[in-house]
Amino acid sequence: MTKPYDQQKRLHWELTNVELRAQATAVGLVQLCIELRRANVLGEAALERIKDAIADEVAVAAPRVTASRTYRNDVRNRLDRLFAGDQDVGSAEALAFGAQP
Numbered sequence: 001m002t003k004p005y006d007q008q009k010r011l012h013w014e015l016t017n018v019e020l021r022a023q024a025t026a027v028g029l030v031q032l033c034i035e036l037r038r039a040n041v042l043g044e045a046a047l048e049r050i051k052d053a054i055a056d057e058v059a060v061a062a063p064r065v066t067a068s069r070t071y072r073n074d075v076r077n078r079l080d081r082l083f084a085g086d087q088d089v090g091s092a093e094a095l096a097f098g099a100q101p
Contacts (some may be wrong), residue, residue, distance in 0.1 A: 003053075008060045013059070035083040051079045 003011075033050060034040035059072035 003056060008056050012057055012060050012077075028073070030082055030085075033083055047083065051076060051083060054079055 033047060037044075037047055039101060055072050055076040058075045062071060
């Protein structure tokens, strides 16, 4: 994880507290990042940090049943495909239940 656990938990609580869990917000963020990257406004390193922050949050918020040693890496790989803007990510159930593609 890129931030200390206590900082991640605090950020998780703050985001939850202001209801920033909406899918519409996530879709907007992904599209904004794609557009900024295409316009060469957002560098590759910055995009990697954004994806790492998202993967950290998902891993911190994951129910114990879902969390595993590879869970964060699985999430991060799916984020790579999502932020590429040209690949299907697939079903969330596959990630949630640890199914193989």
